[in-house]
Amino acid sequence: MLTANSRATNAQYPDELQSILSIRAADESGAWLSNWDQISSSATPxxxxxxxxAALSVARVSLKDEGFRSPLGSFKALGAPIALVRLILRHWHAHSLNPSGLLRGQYAEMLSNLTVISATDGNHGKSLAAAARDIGCQCVIVLHANVSVEREQAIAFYGAKIIRIAGGYDESVEHAAKLAAQNGWHVVSDTSYEGYETIPRDVMQGYGVIAAEALKQLASSTPFQPVTHVFLQGGVGGLAAGVASYLWEHSGAQRPRFVVVEPQQADCLYQSAIVGYATKATGSVDSVMAGLACGETSPLAWKILERCVDYFMTIQDEDAVTAMRSLAAGSDRDVPLVVGESGAAGFAGVSVLMQNPSLAKQVGLGPDSHVLVINTEGATAPGVYRDLVGEVVESVLARQSEWQKSHEH
Known part of the structure; x- marks a missing residue:
């Protein structure tokens, strides 16, 4: 399903949104993160x-691969650490703490009694747990019923205390907030709600690093071809807001068209576009795209998205799986790629639209289009990946290595 957003504008990036997300804050976040050993020292491919x-009948497809960002396996490694660092800087403002030193554990003794808590579908919680471990504070992660044991074990590896609840993601968010209030803990969530916007803003600032790198890489590509369309994963809206706001501020009125993609049963952003305000999904929310299985739009992210996302669309779970398999297979000219369930959503969205000429025409996709998609995660649940793709991660990586060797110039 596809809906146009009548509130989207091609004007310059509004001044009133600068206080939420800006190139300056994103670049500052990137500079701090460059000193954390859980982040790659080089840009992701x-x-x-x-x-x-060629298969999609567009001029060019560029894929930004966040599976290479971190041992943590996803773009979430850019968000939670920055939110935690900024939280500590606010609460210990009299100590003149060094942000890079925080991530290296320089103040661990002073912060040993600090406890942070968050609900998660997997990747945000893992990144928060890793950051808390390295900074030296305590971490509690609340998991809902649909989070796999494989993802739970990956989070526990970083020393977080795990609490399981019945229900879905939104119930886990409520439970984390309740525990924080009872125990004097600090919620470090990637979704906003009434009275809670500062930390989700900080999380989204970190995601601007993806856009900053992509712009530099695109500018140096030969031949240079401006991006016309950017397909972004939905979820609560944080990634889409972090990336789109950076590109919008950079390009102004000449910004590309933004299309947000989410599971049909977790369509909170799609529904928000229809009613004109941040609202809830209409479906079961449970999706194979675990990172996008969110039932309620982040109101803070919506302030950005309602002004710049041109189209919102939903896809079926099988569309994402088909995209995962296609990207894993590679071809003579396309490198085989390990793309997780949620990571495949943007590419799947392009594929779905190009199968329907009238929808493709509505979005302005055609033979002159340069499409940018983001693989937001690698195989963060290798067992799930194997079951969906029919191939283990190591096999795809081996073919990727062979492809790269054969294409060296």
């Missing part, structure tokens, strides 16, 4: 996929 572009 921007792959050109000419055979995919």
């Amino acid at each position: 921007l792959w050109n996929l000419p055979d995919a572009a």
